[in-house]
Amino acid sequence: MVITIVGTGLIGGSLSIALQEKGLASHVIGVEHNPSHATKAIELGLVQECLPLADAIQKSALIIIATPINAAEQILPEILNHVQDQVVFDVGSTKSKIVEAVQDHPKRGRFVATHPMWGTENSGPTAAVKGAFSKKATVICDKMHSDADALAFVEKLYATLEMHILYMDSTAHDMHVAYISHISHITSFALANTVLEKEREEDAIFELASGGFESTVRLAKSNAAMWVPIFMQNRENILDVLNEHISQLRKFKSSLEKENYDYLQELIEKANGIRRILK
Amino acid sequence: MVITIVGTGLIGGSLSIALQEKGLASHVIGVEHNPSHATKAIELGLVQECLPLADAIQKSALIIIATPINAAEQILPEILNHVQDQVVFDVGSTKSKIVEAVQDHPKRGRFVATHPMWGTENSGPTAAVKGAFSKKATVICDKMHSDADALAFVEKLYATLEMHILYMDSTAHDMHVAYISHISHITSFALANTVLEKEREEDAIFELASGGFESTVRLAKSNAAMWVPIFMQNRENILDVLNEHISQLRKFKSSLEKENYDYLQELIEKANGIRRILK
Incomplete structure (x- = not known):
């Protein structure tokens, strides 16, 4: 099968590797507006060629959108304008806006809204890795708005990638x-800024930084071009969570200020409840 | 060499494994007030026997304190009361209070204040692991207050464990x-409480939780018995950092509230500066 991947970065590139490895893709066409990424993606074997969007669609049975989500929302209606009976899916981190953008499109049924739950803090074609999606979850949203054959096609593809499929509406x-x-990324960005602001002895950070620091701050390396659009599109939900998070931090602050260590212990023991969820 | 380890949990147990593997310990005596931990530590081979403190000290060339830091601060003067020319070191996460607690002790010189920079979110003897300290940093504080031979002894021990030694005063x-x-642990506890408070569909968290979530929330599993004393002892520094962190989070909040996405991008790009420090 010939597959087009729009956006040959971390997610698009890693998907391409997986689809080629599993024998699902015989030929992968990249659509990439960044010329140096296009060259790199070909060099790394992520795609076999790069073509303009319309040509790529015309030659492909499947089109995958793996751009930042603001670009995805703009390019999806254009892709559907060119589609006959091909299948199109996206892999973006928010779903309501992209689904809205094509709700009245005559080819809406050819589109399946998905979100494979995998990523790293790196970006671009060089960030693409083997074995990225296996054993991870992927979400399919609003499946009733996709044609039955398009949905079945995408379900089968994710199953072949050994992903576990969850179904949700895009709002949920x-x-x-x-x-x-999203909140993990904001706390990580803010933590990095806290350290960079206050800790002037960067050598000390570098020398002392242990596993705990690295794991909480690692996400702060993430790319603004990817994350600003996510925060824009999911603004209301994120503000909701962020307000709650700041209020939870204030409880820790208050327990320390008042030297109320029974309360501090209670807060920590409550947090330990996350063991129920994260094994 | 016969070594006593006071506190046979995550750190004490892992140290014991390393010291036995490197041939530094011929016999390890545990001092453990929790009887089930004592039994478990012997069963796991972390220690060969458990003895009361005074007996253990009398038989040992080296005493390592690996209890929560509030207990360490209380037990250290008592240990020094029993010591002839043995060496004593601790492995606690804060250093000012423990150093203060023995500053006028006649045997102060036998004590070396250290902090190996390794840990996990787990606790107790069963949390002890092999190979924990190799290639990590360890801090030695206020070395001028330790006898030259005691200091050299501990330096050699850490070098044998393949640790990189940093020297600092305890305040720094x-x-x-x-x-x-410490701040990573607080943000992680608060993040866990945020999710547990607001997200009622725990199944959804469990299914969706991806690498980013796990890495930022993992520390929230950490033990209150260890962390409450750390937060108590380092209260002023932590409040300082926590205030800065809340103010950094408010910048993200404000950029979202005002839909000022240029500012949001600026905040993220500033946070990306952490790449200089975390390779």
Whole structure:
């Protein structure tokens, strides 16, 4: 099968590797507006060629959108304008806006809204890795708005990639990911800025930084071009979670200020409840 | 060499494994007030026997304190009361209070204040692991207050464990770890409480939780018995960092509230500066 991947970065590139490895893709065409990324993606074997969008669609049975989500929202209606009976899916971190953008499109049924739950703090074609999606979850949103054959096609593809499929409506998805993913990135960015602001002895950080620091601050390396649009699109859910998070931090602050260590212990023991969820 | 380890949990147990593997310990005596931990530590081979403190000290060339830091601060003067020419070191996460607690003790010179920069979110003897300290940093504080032979002894021991030694005064140490370690734990506890408070669909969290969430929330599993005393002892430094962190989070909040996405991008790009420090 010939597959087009729009956006040959971390997610698009890693998907391409997986689709080629599993024998699903015989030929992958990249659509890439950044010329140096296009060259790199070909060099790394992520795609076999790069073509303009319309040509790529015409030659492909499947079109995958793996751009930042603001670009995805703009390019999806254009892709559907060119589609006959091909299948199109996206892999973006928010779902409500992209689904809205094509709700009245005559080819809406050819589109499946998905979100494979995998990523790293790196970006671009060189960030693409093997074995990225296996054993991870992927979400399919609003499946009733996709044609039955398009949905079945995407379900089969994710199953072949050994992913576990969850179904949600796009509104619920966006609310959940605000907790599960987006807030972690904001706290990590803010933590990095805290350290960079106050800790002038960078050598000390570098020398002392242990596993705990690295794991909480790692996400702060993430790319603004990817994350600003996510925060824009999921603004209300994120503000909701962020307000709650600041109020939870204030409880820790207050317990320390008042030297109320029973309360501090209670807060920590409550947090330990996360063991129920994260094994 | 016969070694006593006071506190046979995550750190004491892992140290014991390393010291036995490197041939530094021929016999390890545990001092453990929790009877089930004592039994478990012997069963796991972390220690060969458990004895009361005074007996253990009398039989040992080296005493390592690996209890929560509030207990360490209380037990250290008692240990020094029993010591002839043995060496004593601790492995606690804060250093100012423990150093203060023995500053006028006649045997102060036998004590070396240290902090190996390794840990996990787990606790107790069963949390002890092999190979924990190799290639990590360890801090020695206020070395001028230790006898030259005691200091050299501990330096050689850490070198044999393949650790990289940093020297700091205890005040600077406590300030740096507030940034590098303690604040990460507070944000992680608060993040866990945010999710547990607001996200009622725990199944959704469990299914969706991806690498980013796990890495930022993992520390929230950490033990209150260990962390309450750390937060107590390092209260002022932590409040300083926590205030800065809340103010950094408010900048993200404000950029979202005002839909000022240029500012949001600026905040993220500034946070990306952490790449200079975390390779």
